[in-house]
Amino acid sequence: MQAASATSSSSTAAIMNENDDDDSNPPLMATYKHLLAESRLDADDRTTTMMDDDHHSRRCVVLPVIDLQHGEEQCRAAIVRAASEWGFFQVTNHGVPQALLDELHDAQVAVFRRPFKLKEREPLLDFSPESYRWGTPTATRLEQLSWSEAYHIPLTGTTPPATSSSGDKTRLVIEDVSTAMSELAQKLAGILVADLRGDEENVVSRCTRSTCFLRLNRYPPCGAAGGAFGLCPHTDSDFLTIVHQDGVGGLQIRNDERWLAVEPNPGALIVNVGDLLQAWSNDRYRSVEHRVMASAASERFSVAFFLCPADDALIRPRISAGGDRPAPRYKSFTFGEYRNQIREDVRLTGRKMGLQRFRIQGEGPL
Numbered sequence: 001m002q003a004a005s006a007t008s009s010s011s012t013a014a015i016m017n018e019n020d021d022d023d024s025n026p027p028l029m030a031t032y033k034h035l036l037a038e039s040r041l042d043a044d045d046r047t048t049t050m051m052d053d054d055h056h057s058r059r060c061v062v063l064p065v066i067d068l069q070h071g072e073e074q075c076r077a078a079i080v081r082a083a084s085e086w087g088f089f090q091v092t093n094h095g096v097p098q099a100l101l102d103e104l105h106d107a108q109v110a111v112f113r114r115p116f117k118l119k120e121r122e123p124l125l126d127f128s129p130e131s132y133r134w135g136t137p138t139a140t141r142l143e144q145l146s147w148s149e150a151y152h153i154p155l156t157g158t159t160p161p162a163t164s165s166s167g168d169k170t171r172l173v174i175e176d177v178s179t180a181m182s183e184l185a186q187k188l189a190g191i192l193v194a195d196l197r198g199d200e201e202n203v204v205s206r207c208t209r210s211t212c213f214l215r216l217n218r219y220p221p222c223g224a225a226g227g228a229f230g231l232c233p234h235t236d237s238d239f240l241t242i243v244h245q246d247g248v249g250g251l252q253i254r255n256d257e258r259w260l261a262v263e264p265n266p267g268a269l270i271v272n273v274g275d276l277l278q279a280w281s282n283d284r285y286r287s288v289e290h291r292v293m294a295s296a297a298s299e300r301f302s303v304a305f306f307l308c309p310a311d312d313a314l315i316r317p318r319i320s321a322g323g324d325r326p327a328p329r330y331k332s333f334t335f336g337e338y339r340n341q342i343r344e345d346v347r348l349t350g351r352k353m354g355l356q357r358f359r360i361q362g363e364g365p366l
Contacts, residue, residue: 026134040226087288181305196318230292311336
């Protein structure tokens with residue numbers, strides 16, 4: 001055991017030197033080496049989800065792919081079915097130009113190539129200084145650590161500049177992508193709530209562009225023998241999420257108690273149901289747990305748009321227009337109350353409890 005421990009320590013030290021040498025990388029290994037040395041991910045995580053040389057997992061899934069240029073009724077039915085059965089789906093012919101996504105990817109790479117000290121010290125363009133994040137400051141166990149860095153950008157009252165510097169071009173492409181994804185998210189959310197009735201205000205109307213977020217993600221390589229999550233398992237706390245990822249792979253979803261790797265599809269955007277839509281739909285749609293596995297050799301980039309309502313928007317379970325009318329499974333809550341509860345749970349327990357906190361007792365498992 002002592003020899004194995006010494007070998008592990010030597011490997012960790014070697015990896016630390018290798019991964020933290022680049023001055024653009026956040027000091028993930030130096031900061032969290034104690035977590036990597038003390039534990040490993042579960043054997044099932046490491047053996048059934050480890051990336052092969054071509055970055056494909058041994059258990060891959062091709063999510064439903066919906067061409068939004070097909071007939072309106074056909075698209076509506078496919079979207080509702082995928083959100084009910086999978087909680088995840090892909091869309092093509094979605095209206096977000098591929099050239100624009102490629103331009104954002106190039107800008108994103110350049111943004112993350114800046115020296116770490118500069119990223120930590122100076123805000124990106126005119127966004128909040130708090131928008132840059134890396135690692136998981138609250139992590140006390142390896143399972144709580146996300147091996148990543150990100151810019152989490154609130155879209156509140158943003159206006160693109162009219163000049164032409166390289167920074168302004170980056171700002172402009174971020175604005176263009178967020179606007180296009182906002183329009184797409186509104187369209188998809190509108191389809192999903194169309195069959196849910198009630199006299200209350202439609203929550204989608206409270207999801208304006210200024211209440212939403214765009215997140216630029218980079219997942220550095222992690223060569224730790226015990227593995228690491230690029231993004232630890234979670235559900236999204238919003239109404240709907242739209243993701244564009246590169247071809248590296250690593251995204252996985254939980255389905256029937258198994259983790260399945262999502263096959264990269266560069267021509268499609270990934271859409272997933274958030275917690276608010278699950279509660280709003282009274283469990284008709286599923287907010288599915290997902291995660292990202294860190295690759296040992298390749299960095300990964302993705303961008304996510306989070307469709308969120310105003311903090312005072314009321315989330316009240318709706319009843320389907322057809323069939324039986326089940327009792328509400330959740331207490332009504334505002335988005336602000338939900339966010340505050342999540343922060344408090346993470347502070348006290350180190351993890352998000354999510355919809356469990358608002359489920360009405362006796363109304364079935366989450």
